[in-house]
Amino acid sequence: MLLAVLVPTVLFVTTSSSAEDAMTPMLTKCSEMHDVAVVDLTVTSNSGSNMLNVSFTMDVVKSLQTNVTLEVAMVDEGMTSLIPCIEDVGSCEYKLCGGNSSMEMNITEAWSNTCPIPPSKYHVSLVLDLTKNSHLTSGNAMKVFNYTFEDNGTVAGCVSFEVHVPPGSGSSAPSPTAFHVSWILL
Numbered sequence: 001m002l003l004a005v006l007v008p009t010v011l012f013v014t015t016s017s018s019a020e021d022a023m024t025p026m027l028t029k030c031s032e033m034h035d036v037a038v039v040d041l042t043v044t045s046n047s048g049s050n051m052l053n054v055s056f057t058m059d060v061v062k063s064l065q066t067n068v069t070l071e072v073a074m075v076d077e078g079m080t081s082l083i084p085c086i087e088d089v090g091s092c093e094y095k096l097c098g099g100n101s102s103m104e105m106n107i108t109e110a111w112s113n114t115c116p117i118p119p120s121k122y123h124v125s126l127v128l129d130l131t132k133n134s135h136l137t138s139g140n141a142m143k144v145f146n147y148t149f150e151d152n153g154t155v156a157g158c159v160s161f162e163v164h165v166p167p168g169s170g171s172s173a174p175s176p177t178a179f180h181v182s183w184i185l186l
Helices: 102-107
Strands: 006-015 020-023 038-045 051-060 068-076 093-095 120-129 140-152 154-166 177-185
Touching: 006 038, 093 102, 102 120
Parallel strands: none
Antiparallel strands: 006 177, 020 038, 038 051, 051 120, 068 093, 068 140, 140 154
């Protein structure tokens, strides 16, 4: 006597994801000094993702000598209150020479985290984990970023741009998982 048994078998599991959203914000210079310029800025994220990737080319025209910093100021569009710096995400100051945080080490990788920073074009990539700072995902979805580069307290360059933080960003809930099931006849 043959016994037919149907057994469910999971063939593979996938996580749903949306297409990548890429933005190329318009850059506005906010300083008379142009020893450092930001060009080719791109912001990418996946809808529903917790990460916002900001990448740009930092064009250093004149050598940056000592105590070089990048001051990042973020506000909701139309507001003046700074989004606070929480776990290196938000309105933060980053040391571009001798920095110790993981964000500073990531930013300064192209010039080995040392001063002076010689004239050249450096690719910089910032990965912002939106779950670390709920202020980025609350309020107005349009955020204004202001990047000010300083060399020993003197402004060396400054740029401002707007970024749309996608709806659903910063949610700590995992993406829905889809199970693909097939039945096998034994």
